[in-house]
Amino acid sequence: MDRRGGLPANHAMPDPIPLLRSERPAAAGWRAPTAAALALSFFLVAAAAGAAHALRGLIPAGSIALVFLIAVLLSAVRFGFWTGIGSAALAFLAYNFFFVDPVMTLRVASFEDVLALGVFLLVAGLSGSLAGRLREQATAAQERARLLEHLCDLSAALGSAATEPEAREATRQGLQRLTGSDAIFLDRGLSTNPPLAVDDMQAAERALRRGKVEAAAASGWSEGRYDFHPVIAGGDAPLVVGVAPGAASDEQEKAVRTAVEQAGAAIRRLRLADEADEARRKAERESIRAALLSSLSHDLKTPLATILGSVTTLRQFSATLPEAARTDLLRAIEEEARRLNIYVGNLLQMTRLQSGIDARLDWAEPRDILQGAVGRLRQMHPDRTMVVAADPDLPLVRTDAILLEQALFNCLDNAAAIAPQGTPIRVAIAMHEGRLLFTVEDEGPGVDPAEQERIFEPFQRGSAAAANGTGLGLAIARGILHALGGAIGVVSPLTGKGGARFWLAVPSGEGPRP
Amino acid sequence: MTTRPTILVIDDEPQIQRFLRHSLAAAGYDLLQAETAAAGLRALAIHRPDLIILDLGLPDLDGKAVVGQIRQTDATPIIVLSARDQESEKIAALDLGADDFVAKPFGIGELLARIRVCLRSADAPRTPSDKIALDDLVIDIGAHRVERAGVAVRLTPKEFELLVLLAGHAGKVLTHRHILKAIWGPAHVEDTPYLRVLVGQLRQKIEANPAEPQVIVTEPGVGYRAAARATDAPPT
Numbered sequence: 001m002d003r004r005g006g007l008p009a010n011h012a013m014p015d016p017i018p019l020l021r022s023e024r025p026a027a028a029g030w031r032a033p034t035a036a037a038l039a040l041s042f043f044l045v046a047a048a049a050g051a052a053h054a055l056r057g058l059i060p061a062g063s064i065a066l067v068f069l070i071a072v073l074l075s076a077v078r079f080g081f082w083t084g085i086g087s088a089a090l091a092f093l094a095y096n097f098f099f100v101d102p103v104m105t106l107r108v109a110s111f112e113d114v115l116a117l118g119v120f121l122l123v124a125g126l127s128g129s130l131a132g133r134l135r136e137q138a139t140a141a142q143e144r145a146r147l148l149e150h151l152c153d154l155s156a157a158l159g160s161a162a163t164e165p166e167a168r169e170a171t172r173q174g175l176q177r178l179t180g181s182d183a184i185f186l187d188r189g190l191s192t193n194p195p196l197a198v199d200d201m202q203a204a205e206r207a208l209r210r211g212k213v214e215a216a217a218a219s220g221w222s223e224g225r226y227d228f229h230p231v232i233a234g235g236d237a238p239l240v241v242g243v244a245p246g247a248a249s250d251e252q253e254k255a256v257r258t259a260v261e262q263a264g265a266a267i268r269r270l271r272l273a274d275e276a277d278e279a280r281r282k283a284e285r286e287s288i289r290a291a292l293l294s295s296l297s298h299d300l301k302t303p304l305a306t307i308l309g310s311v312t313t314l315r316q317f318s319a320t321l322p323e324a325a326r327t328d329l330l331r332a333i334e335e336e337a338r339r340l341n342i343y344v345g346n347l348l349q350m351t352r353l354q355s356g357i358d359a360r361l362d363w364a365e366p367r368d369i370l371q372g373a374v375g376r377l378r379q380m381h382p383d384r385t386m387v388v389a390a391d392p393d394l395p396l397v398r399t400d401a402i403l404l405e406q407a408l409f410n411c412l413d414n415a416a417a418i419a420p421q422g423t424p425i426r427v428a429i430a431m432h433e434g435r436l437l438f439t440v441e442d443e444g445p446g447v448d449p450a451e452q453e454r455i456f457e458p459f460q461r462g463s464a465a466a467a468n469g470t471g472l473g474l475a476i477a478r479g480i481l482h483a484l485g486g487a488i489g490v491v492s493p494l495t496g497k498g499g500a501r502f503w504l505a506v507p508s509g510e511g512p513r514p
Numbered sequence: 515m516t517t518r519p520t521i522l523v524i525d526d527e528p529q530i531q532r533f534l535r536h537s538l539a540a541a542g543y544d545l546l547q548a549e550t551a552a553a554g555l556r557a558l559a560i561h562r563p564d565l566i567i568l569d570l571g572l573p574d575l576d577g578k579a580v581v582g583q584i585r586q587t588d589a590t591p592i593i594v595l596s597a598r599d600q601e602s603e604k605i606a607a608l609d610l611g612a613d614d615f616v617a618k619p620f621g622i623g624e625l626l627a628r629i630r631v632c633l634r635s636a637d638a639p640r641t642p643s644d645k646i647a648l649d650d651l652v653i654d655i656g657a658h659r660v661e662r663a664g665v666a667v668r669l670t671p672k673e674f675e676l677l678v679l680l681a682g683h684a685g686k687v688l689t690h691r692h693i694l695k696a697i698w699g700p701a702h703v704e705d706t707p708y709l710r711v712l713v714g715q716l717r718q719k720i721e722a723n724p725a726e727p728q729v730i731v732t733e734p735g736v737g738y739r740a741a742a743r744a745t746d747a748p749p750t
Contacts, residue, residue: 298571301597305619306529312621313537325536332532 033083041075041087049094056099064099065120072128080139081132088124095120140251147255150177154259158266167270171241171263178255181244184226187237197225200242204228207240215245229260233267299343299471303336310336346472349406350458353479364401366394366429366436372401373408374427381416389428397436397508399484404506407480407488410473411440411502419444419499435486435505443499446492456488481506519633520544520561524554524580525569525595534567537622543629551575555583558590565632567625568612569595570603578606585611591632593625605736608689615687615736631685631742648681649729649741651720662720672697673716680730685742687733713738 033041048071052064068091076084093106096117101109108114154174161167168185175183184192186204196204207214207228214228226242233239241263243256310329314321321329367390374388408427415425419442426441447455454460458475474488481488484506492500521543523534531547538545546561548554551572558566566584570577581592592612596604604615613635614628646653652661655678660667669677675697680688691703698708713732717724731739 298597301618302527302529306527306533308619309530309537309622309625310533312623313533313540316622316626317537317540321536321540325540329533329536332529336529 033079033086037075037079037083038086041079041083042090044071044075045087045090045094047071048091049098052095052099061099062116065095065116065123068095068120069124069127072124073131076128076131077135079132080136081129084128084132084135085125088121088128091124092117092121140249143249144251147178147251150174151255151258151262153177155262158262161266161270164267164270164274167263167266171259171266174259174263175241175243175256178252178259179244183244184242185231186228186240186242200226200228204240204242208238211238214240229257231260231267232264234271237271239267300340303340303343306336307333307340343472346476349476350472350479353476353483359400359403359483361398361400363396363398364404366390366397369401369405369408370427370429370438372405373412376409377412377416377425380413383421384416385422385424386412387424387426389426391430394429394431394436395508397506399436399506403480404484404504407477407504408438408440410477411438411488411504414473415440415442415444415500415502418442431508432505434508436508438504440502441494441499443497446494446498446500447490449492452490452492455490477504518542518544519564520546521565521567521629522546522548522554522557522561522563523567524548524551524572525567526550526571526573527569530569530595533622537626541622541626541629551580554580558584558588563590565629566590566592567595567629568592568607570607571597577603578610581607581610581612591635593628593632595620601735605689605691608687608736609691613686627685627742635683635686646678646681646684648677648684650722651677651681651729653678653681660720667719669716669719672712673719676712676716677720680738680740684740687737687739689737691737693737 045068048068052067055067056064072084072087072091075087096106096108097104100113100117108117151174154170154177157170157174158167161170172183172185184196186192186196186208188208190196190201190204190208203214203226206212207230211230211232213230225244227245228240228242231239231241241260310333314326314329370388370390374386377384377386412425412427419425423443426439428439428441430437430439456474456478459471460475478488481504486504486506488502488504490500490502492498494501521538523531523538523545525531525534525547526549528549531549535545535547546557546563548557551574554566554568557563568577568580572580577594577596581594584590584592591614592607594604594607594612594615595618596607596615597618604617608615613632616625616628644655646655650663651667654660658674660669660674660677676693679693679696690706690709694703694705694709697712698705702708713730714724717727717730721727721729729741731741733739
């Protein structure tokens with residue numbers, strides 16, 4: 001399979017065709033001088049020779065060499081070490097040829113001239129190389145700063161990425177800035193648009209499979225456009241990123257690796273967060289499902305068991321049952337049938353609310369709504385004391401009176417079920433900050449702060465809730481208030497007295513006052 | 515007439531307690547009622563009832579734990595009441611030693627039938643030499659023979675063992691685990707496919723219509739129950 005034989009997959013090895021890579025950004029390390037640099041250096045030395053010729057009579061013969069030194073220094077500073085050395089050699093030849101007797105030959109007549117030429121070569125070489133090194137160090141420092149800046153940018157972009165695709169895109173852009181050419185992410189599907197060359201596909205597949213860097217250039221793929229780096233991203237979806245092969249320098253090579261590592265860490269973090277999220281959502285769904293099942297099972301089966309058990313008892317023992325037992329069984333059947341009816345009604349209403357309802361908005365008198373709900377509660381709980389207070393100066397409101405009355409009734413019913421017998425329930429309406437506000441106060445055990453949001457969820461009973469509640473009343477009330485553009489909540493315990501205050505607020509849509 | 519048997523009902527639903535009070539009294543039982551596991555265990559220790567009806571959804575202790583606690587010291591028959599979502603708890607309760615179950619909602623006839631079976635088997639433990647009649651079968655345990663309407667039926671040793679086991683507890687449910695352990699041993703309690711195959715074979719030989727079994731009834735997800743009409747065959 002491995003057509004590369006024993007060659008190490010190290011794409012940091014010296015680039016075999018450096019001159020063709022002149023489009024790469026400048027970087028430190030051994031770098032071949034570009035053709036343009038060589039041409040300009042040659043031109044500089046030639047210009048120096050011309051200038052020296054023109055100045056020949058004006059300056060002492062010994063100073064001619066300094067003119068050439070200027071050219072050597074300039075090209076070294078501009079183009080680096082090797083160009084500097086080359087310029088020095090060229091300047092030496094030109095100086096010897098044009099200005100050292102006998103002129104127009106490379107021969108040297110006198111010993112003094114040999115000495116002078118020797119000194120010139122030394123000085124030109126030294127200054128050329130020193131200036132060149134300085135230049136290259138400056139360039140390398142700049143390059144490092146540039147790479148570092150890109151890495152920092154990438155790191156910041158990855159840190160703020162909220163999803164894996166965002167992190168991938170940030171990485172792709174970061175790698176593009178680092179290498180100057182495009183980068184590409186591949187997962188097991190290997191699908192891209194446009195499709196990859198076959199050689200790239202194979203390299204990517206190997207990188208995915210082995211989890212090692214797969215270099216296109218080093219393995220001699222003719223068509224391969226990318227080196228593939230595995231991204232250690234965790235989870236069970238391995239990922240590779242393809243970057244243009246043949247890094248321009250060790251620094252760039254290291255920067256690419258660092259970028260890929262950063263991307264891996266970021267994607268790993270996002271995947272873990274996703275998994276945790278998914279697990280949490282699943283647990284939530286499960287708990288709602290379990291609550292629904294247990295509620296259905298308990299709230300439907302218990303009345304049914306009572307009805308079925310009572311009816312079969314009445315039939316089987318019709319002859320022997322005492323009259324009192326017969327009456328009690330019949331009453332149990334009636335009560336449980338009513339309870340079932342309420343429960344099924346609640347379930348239906350919940351279903352209607354969840355699938356969206358049309359509120360029929362009309363002008364309504366708030367006190368009618370209050371009286372309606374209070375009247376219904378009095379019918380069901382004749383022994384309960386209720387204290388009703390209504391602001392005398394209330395505007396008509398534009399709302400669905402029937403739905404709002406139901407929501408208020410559910411809150412009252414909840415209070416009646418939870419607060420001990422003999423304690424009053426206070427219900428009031430008032431205008432508050434442009435909204436109509438109903439409040440229902442009881443002197444029951446109150447609602448634990450940790451449960452104040454949860455008790456409005458379907459099938460979630462508070463710890464103090466009555467065992468025979470349906471777990472739906474408050475959820476329905478909230479559904480109704482949402483449909484009416486209002487809000488619902490609970491305050492508990494109330495200062496100084498415990499208990500709970502449920503409040504329902506609807507927009508008043510203020511109309512004519514009665 | 516002997517004294518009336520006493521039944522302890524442990525259930526937190528007042529409505530269930532309410533109708534059971536009338537129906538069990540009408541059926542000739544004395545009644546003790548408890549709304550929590552703790553009260554139930556106390557009543558059991560003080561009054562020694564003849565049978566316990568236990569709801570699995572008690573507020574203070576889960577049904578399995580109650581059965582486990584009772585069985586540590588006491589062999590009083592237990593019938594558990596369960597709802598649909600308590601399937602696994604019901605099976606666990608049976609495996610822990612509960613005698614039978616009734617699923618809610620139930621007709622009173624069903625509950626009374628279970629009560630009768632439990633009280634009877636608690637009264638009269640069988641000896642292996644008995645002959646048992648089950649539906650139209652007569653099982654001679656000592657002689658390893660089975661006759662159906664007077665005709666000998668050939669059963670393999672395992673089929674015979676299964677039939678004797680079920681007939682010996684006629685009217686009571688036996689869990690898969692219980693049967694597997696009794697016939698194949700404790701290493702095979704999870705091998706329900708063995709049991710399904712064996713029951714299928716046995717039904718082929720003893721049921722009038724194996725597609726609608728009357729003698730060995732399946733309790734879905736729980737186990738099997740032999741028809742309740744088993745009686746001790748008159749000694750020949």
